[in-house]
Amino acid sequence: MIESPEEKYRRLQDEVQRAILRGYPNPHRQGCPDDAVVRDLAMNPEKIQAEDETNEKSAWNHVTHCSPCYARFLELRAAGRRGR
Numbered sequence: 001m002i003e004s005p006e007e008k009y010r011r012l013q014d015e016v017q018r019a020i021l022r023g024y025p026n027p028h029r030q031g032c033p034d035d036a037v038v039r040d041l042a043m044n045p046e047k048i049q050a051e052d053e054t055n056e057k058s059a060w061n062h063v064t065h066c067s068p069c070y071a072r073f074l075e076l077r078a079a080g081r082r083g084r
C-alpha cells in the first residue's frame with residue numbers, strides 16, 4: 001500500500017507522539033508546570049515559539065520532555081478542538 005504525503009505526515013506525527021508518551025515517565029511530576037500552563041499551550045499553539053523547543057526553561061520544552069504533561073497536552077488539545 002502506498003501512503004499519501006498526508007498519511008505519512010500523520011504516521012510520523014503519531015510515532016513522535018508515542019515516543020514522547022513512552023520516553024519520559026515522570027511519576028513524581030518533577031518540574032511540571034501548572035495545569036493552566038499546559039492548557040494555554042494546548043489552546044494557543046500559535047504562542048509556541050520555535051526556540052521554545054530547545055529552551056530548557058520554557059514550558060513547551062518541558063511538555064515535550066515529560067510523558068504525563070504531554071498526555072495532558074494532547075487531551076486538552078483534543079478537547080479544545082471538539083469545543084470550537
Ligand SMILES: [Zn+2]
Nearest residue numbers: 031032066069
Ligand atoms: Zn511534566
